[in-house]
Amino acid sequence: MKIAVLSDIHGNLEALQTVLAKIHALRLDEVVCLGDNIGYGPDSQAVMDLLAEHKIASVLGNHEMAVKNRASLEWFNPMAQKALEITRSQLSGPAVSKIRKLPFFLVKHGLRFVHGVPPANVFLYLFQVPEKKLIQKLDRLQEHICFVGHTHDLGIISWDGACLTRDKLVPGVCQLEENKKYIINAGSVGQPRDGTAAAKFLVYDTQTCQLSVMALDYPFADTGRKIIAAGIPKMYAEKLAVGAEAADKG
Ligand SMILES: [Fe+2]
Numbered sequence: 001m002k003i004a005v006l007s008d009i010h011g012n013l014e015a016l017q018t019v020l021a022k023i024h025a026l027r028l029d030e031v032v033c034l035g036d037n038i039g040y041g042p043d044s045q046a047v048m049d050l051l052a053e054h055k056i057a058s059v060l061g062n063h064e065m066a067v068k069n070r071a072s073l074e075w076f077n078p079m080a081q082k083a084l085e086i087t088r089s090q091l092s093g094p095a096v097s098k099i100r101k102l103p104f105f106l107v108k109h110g111l112r113f114v115h116g117v118p119p120a121n122v123f124l125y126l127f128q129v130p131e132k133k134l135i136q137k138l139d140r141l142q143e144h145i146c147f148v149g150h151t152h153d154l155g156i157i158s159w160d161g162a163c164l165t166r167d168k169l170v171p172g173v174c175q176l177e178e179n180k181k182y183i184i185n186a187g188s189v190g191q192p193r194d195g196t197a198a199a200k201f202l203v204y205d206t207q208t209c210q211l212s213v214m215a216l217d218y219p220f221a222d223t224g225r226k227i228i229a230a231g232i233p234k235m236y237a238e239k240l241a242v243g244a245e246a247a248d249k250g
Pocket of ligand 1: 008010036061150152
């Protein structure tokens with residue numbers, strides 16, 4: 001089975017449409033989203049509609065959490081709060097109801113999916129977890145792989161029971177080993193912060209244990225214009241062109 005893993009679409013319809021066209025062309029079996037489907041971008045409602053149309057399952061991200069529970073807005077910096085207020089005003093009642101029902105994690109085909117850190121943390125970043133704690137988490141992980149998002153950057157942590165390694169992920173194919181455990185960061189479809197503008201997503205083949213990192217060009221200038229027109233802080237439009245490291249949190 002070949003599974004596409006998408007994260008941090010962030011209301012970027014052009015990037016999602018490009019990614020879904022590729023997924024269709026590759027005839028992949030299933031798609032799972034790691035949350036933050038909304039926020040920052042201009043088309044949060046349209047992104048949710050498109051995910052629903054394709055029956056794509058998703059976990060809760062921290063941006064969905066801010067819609068579900070307004071007290072969570074305090075976690076964000078003022079620019080992100082402003083973007084989230086606009087996002088909230090764009091969402092329909094049914095969309096908000098749907099967000100309230102999103103799970104903190106999913107387990108499918110022996111794989112775990114969570115926004116931040118396993119087993120089910122939405123707000124914590126992987127880089128905030130001390131190595132000893134990370135090893136504990138990997139030891140307790142029932143699944144072979146946990147896919148995460150949240151940082152908008154790509155990366156892979158592997159654990160063989162004795163040695164923990166952290167590596168960057170770049171576009172291409174890498175072979176995983178069945179006897180290791182992994183935490184894999186899928187990067188971002190719609191607000192990348194890995195230094196390049198392309199929309200990123202992963203494809204995992206459960207039979208061959210091959211992981212493919214996909215990077216697709218899309219018309220980010222169109223998305224940027226829509227961000228500005230919607231009154232969302234301009235910095236989120238500017239970052240699209242460069243996939244820049246953001247001053248604010250995911
Ligand atoms: Fe995010």
